[in-house]
Structures are given as C-alpha cells and as structure tokens.
Amino acid sequence: MGEIATLRCVTCGVEYDPTRTEYTCPSCGPRRGTLEVLYDYDRLRRTLHPSSFAETGLPSMWRYEALLPIEDRRFIQPLRVGWTPLYAFPELARELRLAALHVKDDGQNPTASYKDRASSIVVIKAQEKRKGVVTCASTGNAASSLAGFAASTALETVIFVPERAPEAKVAQLLVYGARVFLVRGSYDVAYDLAAEAATAFGWYNRSAAVNPYLVEGKKTGALEIAEQLAWNPPHVVLVGVGDGSVVSGLCKGFDELVRLGWLEHAPRVIGVQAEGSAAIARASAAYRGRAVAIEDGEARTVADSICVGKPRDIVKAVTYVARNGGEFVTVSDAEILDAIVTLARRTGVFAEPAGAASFAGLRKLAAAGTLEGKTAAVVVSGNGLKDVASPRAIIGAPIVVEPSLKEIERHL
Amino acid sequence: MGEIATLRCVTCGVEYDPTRTEYTCPSCGPRRGTLEVLYDYDRLRRTLHPSSFAETGLPSMWRYEALLPIEDRRFIQPLRVGWTPLYAFPELARELRLAALHVKDDGQNPTASYKDRASSIVVIKAQEKRKGVVTCASTGNAASSLAGFAASTALETVIFVPERAPEAKVAQLLVYGARVFLVRGSYDVAYDLAAEAATAFGWYNRSAAVNPYLVEGKKTGALEIAEQLAWNPPHVVLVGVGDGSVVSGLCKGFDELVRLGWLEHAPRVIGVQAEGSAAIARASAAYRGRAVAIEDGEARTVADSICVGKPRDIVKAVTYVARNGGEFVTVSDAEILDAIVTLARRTGVFAEPAGAASFAGLRKLAAAGTLEGKTAAVVVSGNGLKDVASPRAIIGAPIVVEPSLKEIERHL
Numbered sequence: 001m002g003e004i005a006t007l008r009c010v011t012c013g014v015e016y017d018p019t020r021t022e023y024t025c026p027s028c029g030p031r032r033g034t035l036e037v038l039y040d041y042d043r044l045r046r047t048l049h050p051s052s053f054a055e056t057g058l059p060s061m062w063r064y065e066a067l068l069p070i071e072d073r074r075f076i077q078p079l080r081v082g083w084t085p086l087y088a089f090p091e092l093a094r095e096l097r098l099a100a101l102h103v104k105d106d107g108q109n110p111t112a113s114y115k116d117r118a119s120s121i122v123v124i125k126a127q128e129k130r131k132g133v134v135t136c137a138s139t140g141n142a143a144s145s146l147a148g149f150a151a152s153t154a155l156e157t158v159i160f161v162p163e164r165a166p167e168a169k170v171a172q173l174l175v176y177g178a179r180v181f182l183v184r185g186s187y188d189v190a191y192d193l194a195a196e197a198a199t200a201f202g203w204y205n206r207s208a209a210v211n212p213y214l215v216e217g218k219k220t221g222a223l224e225i226a227e228q229l230a231w232n233p234p235h236v237v238l239v240g241v242g243d244g245s246v247v248s249g250l251c252k253g254f255d256e257l258v259r260l261g262w263l264e265h266a267p268r269v270i271g272v273q274a275e276g277s278a279a280i281a282r283a284s285a286a287y288r289g290r291a292v293a294i295e296d297g298e299a300r301t302v303a304d305s306i307c308v309g310k311p312r313d314i315v316k317a318v319t320y321v322a323r324n325g326g327e328f329v330t331v332s333d334a335e336i337l338d339a340i341v342t343l344a345r346r347t348g349v350f351a352e353p354a355g356a357a358s359f360a361g362l363r364k365l366a367a368a369g370t371l372e373g374k375t376a377a378v379v380v381s382g383n384g385l386k387d388v389a390s391p392r393a394i395i396g397a398p399i400v401v402e403p404s405l406k407e408i409e410r411h412l
Numbered sequence: 413m414g415e416i417a418t419l420r421c422v423t424c425g426v427e428y429d430p431t432r433t434e435y436t437c438p439s440c441g442p443r444r445g446t447l448e449v450l451y452d453y454d455r456l457r458r459t460l461h462p463s464s465f466a467e468t469g470l471p472s473m474w475r476y477e478a479l480l481p482i483e484d485r486r487f488i489q490p491l492r493v494g495w496t497p498l499y500a501f502p503e504l505a506r507e508l509r510l511a512a513l514h515v516k517d518d519g520q521n522p523t524a525s526y527k528d529r530a531s532s533i534v535v536i537k538a539q540e541k542r543k544g545v546v547t548c549a550s551t552g553n554a555a556s557s558l559a560g561f562a563a564s565t566a567l568e569t570v571i572f573v574p575e576r577a578p579e580a581k582v583a584q585l586l587v588y589g590a591r592v593f594l595v596r597g598s599y600d601v602a603y604d605l606a607a608e609a610a611t612a613f614g615w616y617n618r619s620a621a622v623n624p625y626l627v628e629g630k631k632t633g634a635l636e637i638a639e640q641l642a643w644n645p646p647h648v649v650l651v652g653v654g655d656g657s658v659v660s661g662l663c664k665g666f667d668e669l670v671r672l673g674w675l676e677h678a679p680r681v682i683g684v685q686a687e688g689s690a691a692i693a694r695a696s697a698a699y700r701g702r703a704v705a706i707e708d709g710e711a712r713t714v715a716d717s718i719c720v721g722k723p724r725d726i727v728k729a730v731t732y733v734a735r736n737g738g739e740f741v742t743v744s745d746a747e748i749l750d751a752i753v754t755l756a757r758r759t760g761v762f763a764e765p766a767g768a769a770s771f772a773g774l775r776k777l778a779a780a781g782t783l784e785g786k787t788a789a790v791v792v793s794g795n796g797l798k799d800v801a802s803p804r805a806i807i808g809a810p811i812v813v814e815p816s817l818k819e820i821e822r823h824l
Contacts, residue, residue: 059497078499078500078759079499080497080520083471085491087490087492105492105522108492108521108522110517110520110760148756148760149760151760152501167800171800171801171804171807172797174807174808174809175807181810181813183815184815189815192815193820201824340587341589344563344588344589347490347563347564348490348491348560348563350560350584350587383524384584384587385524386797388583391583391587392583392586395583395586395587398573398592398593399592399593401594401596402596403602403604403605404605405605408593408605
C-alpha cells in the first residue's frame with residue numbers, strides 16, 4: 001500500500017491529515033477546495049523501481065498497490081480491474097500521419113468502464129472507514145461501477161441518477177442491487193442531492209471532486225500506459241472529459257512517474273470535451289494561474305457520460321492539465337458518432353460515445369496537422385454496449401429478408 | 413502453432429487431410445459428419461510442458477498458440493481475447509455447500525462474449541484460406557464477435573440473424589460494419605441460409621458444427637481454468653448450452669490436457685440448457701453410444717444465446733460429454749433470471765441470461781445435494797449489457813424523486 005503523507009488543497013496548498021479530513025479544504029470551501037492525495041515520494045523512490053509492478057504478477061491495477069491509498073488489503077475485491085489492453089494500430093496511425101497510435105480499451109473492465117478504477121478504491125475506503133452505505137451521483141457509469149464493486153461486500157449502495165440516464169446503465173445498477181433514485185433534474189441536481197444525503201445520513205460519498213481518492217484510482221490508467229509501452233510513453237494521450245476526474249487522474253499518474261524518476265517528462269494530456277458540454281475547456285482557455293472554481297452551467301451532448309454542465313473536478317482538471325502542458329479540445333456530436341463507427345470498423349473496439357470522444361479529438365488534431373510524426377494513445381473509457389441507441393442513427397438498419405438465396409443475391 | 417495432424421469425423425472416425433477437406437465428413441453427411449481437429453499429441457508432449465504458456469507472457473488465449481490450429485501468426489488480431497479472470501467466492505461456496513466456487517467471466521472479452529475465442533481463430537483461418545468474405549448465422553454473440561474480429565482485417569463480414577435477435581446485439585454488429593441480413597424465421601432458418609450462401613458465393617462459413625476450428629478456440633476456456641488453478645481443476649465445470657460448441661470445447665480442452673499428461677483426469681463438464689431449449693440434454697439422456705444426428709426442433713427461452721431448436725454441434729456435444737463422464741441439466745427461465753440477479757449481487761459479475769444459466773444449473777445441483785463438498789467453476793459466457801431487457805422484469809424500477817432530501821428520507 002502507498003502510505004498517504006498528506007491531503008493537500010489544490011487551490012491554497014494547505015495540507016490536511018487524512019485521518020481527520022474527509023472531503024474538501026475547509027478554508028477554500030467546496031467550490032474551490034478540492035484535495036489531492038500526496039505520498040512520501042522520496043521513500044517510494046528508494047523502495048520501488050519500474051520492474052516492481054511486473055513482479056507482483058497481478059494482471060490488474062493492483063500491481064500498483066504501492067502507489068495507492070489503501071490501508072487494509074483484505075478489502076480488495078476479487079474483480080479484475082484495470083490492466084486493460086493497449087492496442088497498436090500501425091495502419092490507422094499512418095493514415096493519421098502519426099508515428100504510432102495506441103488504443104486503451106477500458107470497456108473491458110468488470111462493469112465495462114474506466115470508472116471501475118475509482119470505484120474499486122472508494123469501496124475499500126468506505127470499508128476502512130466503517131461506513132455501511134456508499135453513495136454517488138452519476139450519469140451512469142460511476143453508479144453501475146460503484147454498485148458492481150460494492151456487490152461482493154457488505155456495503156449498501158444508494159445511487160442518484162439524472163432522469164435522462166440511459167436505460168441500460170440504470171438496469172445494470174438495479175441488477176447489482178443498488179437502491180436507485182432517479183432524480184427529476186440534471187446530473188448537477190442529482191450530485192447536490194447525493195452530497196446532502198451523504199451528510200444527513202452518514203453515508204460515504206463517492207462523487208467526483210468531493211472524494212479525494214477517486215483520482216488515485218483513475219491515475220492507474222497513466223501508470224499502465226507507461227508500463228505497457230516499456231516506460232516510453234507516447235507524445236500525447238487523449239481522453240474524453242466530463243467532470244474532469246479521469247483527465248486529472250492521467251495527469252497525476254504521469255506526474256508521479258516523473259517524480260519517481262521513471263519518466264523524463266510526462267506525455268501531453270489532451271482532454272476532449274463535447275462542444276455542448278465544454279465548461280472545462282472554456283475555463284482552461286481563460287486560465288492564467290489564478291484559482292478555478294466550480295460554476296453552474298448547462299450541457300447537451302449525445303455523449304451522456306461526459307454531459308456535465310457543472311463539472312466538479314474542474315479545479316484539478318484545469319490546474320493539472322496546465323501544469324502538464326496539455327490542452328483541451330472540443331468535438332461535435334457528429335464527430336463523436338463518426339468516431340464510434342470508424343474506431344469499431346478499423347480496430348474492433350466498440351466505444352460508447354464518451355469513450356470515442358478521445359478518438360474524435362485525435363482525428364481533429366491530426367487533420368489540423370498538429371500531431372504529425374507524433375506518437376499518440378487514446379483512452380476508450382466505456383464500452384459501446386452501454387449505449388447502443390446513439391450510433392444507431394448513423395449505421396443504418398439490417399436488411400430484412402425472407403429465407404431465400406435469391407433475395408440475398410439481389411442485395412449483394 | 414499447433415500443427416494439425418488430421419481432421420477426424422466424430423461419427424465414423426475416418427480421417428481427412430485438412431488441406432483438402434473444409435467442413436464435414438463426406439460419407440456421414442452434414443447431419444452427422446462433424447469433424448474434430450487432432451494434433452500430434454506425442455510430439456506436443458515432448459515439446460511442451462505446463463509452464464510453456466506462462467513463459468509466453470501473453471495475457472490472452474494466444475498463450476496456447478502451440479495447441480491452436482494456426483499456420484500464419486501474422487494474421488493474429490491485436491485484440492486481447494481470452495485469459496479472462498477466474499474469481500473465487502468462498503462465502504457463496506459455503507452457502508452452496510461447495511468446497512470452492514470459481515466464476516470465469518468471459519463477458520470481459522473484446523466483444524463481451526465467449527464466442528470471441530472462436531471468432532479469433534476463424535478470422536485467421538479465413539485469411540489463411542484467402543477468402544474475402546466470412547459469414548455466419550448467429551443468435552447474436554457469434555455474429556458481433558465475428559464482425560468485431562474481422563474489423564481490423566481486410567475481410568468483409570456477412571451475418572444472418574433471426575428476426576428475434578436482441579437490438580443491442582444487432583446494433584453492435586452494424587457498428588462493426590458487417591452486412592446484416594435479418595432473416596424472417598428462427599435461428600435454424602438463418603443458419604441454413606448462411607450455409608447456402610457460403611456455398612453459392614464462396615464465402616468462409618463460421619457457423620457452428622460446419623466449421624471444425626470453432627471448437628479449437630472454445631477449448632481455450634478449459635485450458636485457462638486448469639492453468640489458473642495451477643493444474644488442479646475443480647471437480648465440475650458448468651456452462652450454458654445452445655448449439656453445443658462451447659460445452660464441446662470445454663470437454664476437448666480438458667481431454668487434451670489429460671492426453672498431454674498434465675491432468676490426471678478431466679473435471680466433469682456439466683452442460684446447462686434452458687428447459688424450453690433442451691434438445692441436447694434430451695439426446696444425451698437417450699444416448700447409448702450410437703450415432704447422434706442433428707434434428708429439427710422448437711425452442712423458446714429468455715436466454716436468447718442458447719435458444720436453439722436444432723442444435724448443430726449436438727454430435728460433438730453428446731459424444732464428448734459422454735466420454736468426459738459429464739451430464740446435462742435443465743433450468744427454467746425463472747431460475748435463469750434469478751441466477752442473473754444473485755450472481756450480480758453476490759459477485760459483481762453481470763451476466764446475460766445464457767451466461768447465468770451455468771450458475772442456475774449449479775444452484776439446482778447444489779440444492780439437490782449432489783455437489784456437496786465438491787469444487788466447482790461456472791463459465792459466464794456473455795456480458796449482461798448484451799441484454800438488459802430480460803432481467804428488468806424481476807429487478808423493479810428506480811424510485812423517481814424530486815430533488816429533495818425530505819423525499820429521499822420518506823423512501824428509506
């Protein structure tokens with residue numbers, strides 16, 4: 001386990017004792033006071049080396065246990081989370097004038113999304129903290145992930161989802177036995193209700209930004225990309241951005257590898273937002289090193305998992321990406337849908353809309369010529385089976401036929 | 413690669429040269445003449461040992477390349493197929509009065525089903541045979557799997573699905589770019605049409621029983637269970653049965669491990685059929701060592717992936733399970749749906765109906781007391797996201813609420 005040295009406020013830099021502070025910085029308040037988990041990197045540098053992880057023999061993110069904020073390993077669930085495949089597609093890379101293209105398929109996680117990395121950690125923290133109930137607000141993936149990872153434990157799960165959450169995602173979490181509140185309103189409304197309920201009833205809150213341990217799970221994607229490429233990571237890594245936790249996690253993961261001396265510099269992390277849900281991209285464009293805050297806003301995109309008007313991890317996302325030297329780009333819904341189909345047909349990886357946003361962003365940057373000759377990785381954050389309805393608009397329908405060879409011949 | 417010694421007819425035992433014979437035994441005909449792939453086991457015994465596979469370092473079924481019928485490894489797709497997790501659930505085992513319970517989650521394959529193991533092989537064989545089009549009939553999983561594995565190659569895919577195939581499965585294969593014929597009629601009608609079309613247009617046919625290489629991919633689940641348990645496999649292994657290919661694959665995999673001298677005896681393989689689709693179970697009960705044939709029949713079950721009136725791999729399934737010392741059991745649709753929910757809530761593994769049939773069968777046998785003190789493994793052959801509609805009937809609905817803490821309190 002990685003012994004936590006401190007919880008530090010991303011905005012004011014004040015450090016807190018993790019045994020006494022749960023969620024956010026008391027002086028900066030919930031809109032700015034996002035906490036980050038820091039370890040004793042000097043000690044880790046002495047005790048770990050790049051081959052430490054392979055030596056665990058674990059085909060999951062638990063190979064990085066030494067860098068994760070876990071105190072009681074008995075609570076680690078049996079589910080295989082992380083260590084998802086990273087595929088190379090040289091021909092597609094050539095067409096995009098890249099030196100290499102890697103696709104990380106996080107749709108192969110236990111509940112089929114990147115969120116499993118965070119849920120796995122949070123379910124352990126809830127048990128370490130002797131909580132009986134864990135809760136979150138979610139557009140869907142975080143919820144089903146939390147419900148799935150809590151399933152094999154004694155924890156109860158209470159989930160708040162916005163009313164537009166796709167049916168498949170809601171069904172998945174009901175199957176897992178979660179108590180589900182479908183809240184009349186947006187994700188943002190559901191989020192506030194979850195936080196209120198957690199405080200009122202003493203539940204452990206998994207929601208983004210409030211919970212400092214989420215990003216620790218999410219950083220493991222970066223650790224894996226680096227290790228899977230033998231510590232020669234690509235120039236750029238792209239990922240879809242909603243609340244901002246995944247992009248923050250990738251930045252933190254690469255940053256820790258630089259701190260540990262195993263990478264000379266971090267890959268540039270590029271967050272991809274839907275044009276209709278681009279609050280973090282806008283805040284990033286306006287960022288001049290001063291404090292960022294969570295702001296109200298509206299969002300609308302086909303990519304439900306990154307449809308967030310009021311992104312909660314904006315403080316980390318903007319400051320981490322700035323520190324990383326990365327950037328944000330936006331893509332249209334049409335570009336996202338087209339990316340789903342192209343990715344599936346060229347690679348065999350079927351992504352949900354939010355999961356294909358990364359590839360849509362890559363194509364946009366490649367078309368603009370800014371990535372020529374570079375190596376790139378895109379993270380597919382969720383399985384296409386999570387939302388089969390969205391691409392249906394652009395893929396056409398099957399050909400209905402009577403069972404006759406003649407009829408087949410006519411259609412060829 | 414495993415050099416194929418011969419293709420042998422399961423019914424008459426006559427051997428054929430794999431470079432000259434494609435699908436079935438000419439003298440027994442398509443109803444009885446299923447072929448099996450045999451290797452030079454003496455040579456393999458000399459060149460391989462149980463640690464050979466770990467030494468490949470491959471976290472996929474390609475660790476078993478030495479036992480697979482591949483001639484040109486350049487055609488191996490990048491997708492990570494197989495080497496799916498095998499989880500232990502000691503508490504659930506105790507409740508079922510088993511000594512151990514393992515769950516193999518094949519829903520974590522690239523297209524989220526066990527079928528990927530077979531499609532991966534068949535796509536390679538099609539390329540080795542210089543075919544331009546690969547086809548199959550499928551209730552859904554085999555089709556999307558074939559389309560997904562062909563996506564990163566130059567092969568075109570033509571799929572015949574029965575009209576009742578779940579929408580999510582059809583959408584998945586349209587996204588992959590397959591040409592899809594929705595055939596008015598049952599799976600059995602679609603199957604015959606695919607075979608006719610393959611013959612008429614020179615396509616390579618992936619359909620069950622016709623293609624001898626399917627079972628080779630499917631045997632890898634058995635190899636993995638044995639290796640993942642350090643060559644001490646459980647007493648029984650259960651799997652849902654539709655066409656009969658997966659259960660045949662498991663029998664063949666364990667049988668080859670016995671031939672190679674790495675297992676003293678094979679686990680008993682127990683095929684689980686839905687009561688409304690139990691042709692193989694019936695044929696097995698009537699089996700007295702004489703030739704089995706493919707017969708017409710009707711089927712009806714909620715578990716669409718094993719809803720097969722005229723199972724095509726019945727010849728192998730009945731003879732292999734008899735030789736293995738295994739058996740078939742049947743379960744009701746209600747037992748299957750209940751198994752989905754119990755499995756998800758106790759283990760975190762969300763199975764489609766056909767995938768949960770194995771667990772339903774286990775509970776039935778455990779309740780009858782026939783497995784007391786035994787060790788068991790159940791294969792979950794497909795991800796629950798493939799069919800979220802079916803369990804919805806028994807999981808209730810989310811609670812719709814206004815965003816108010818008072819309203820939440822009222823529901824607790």
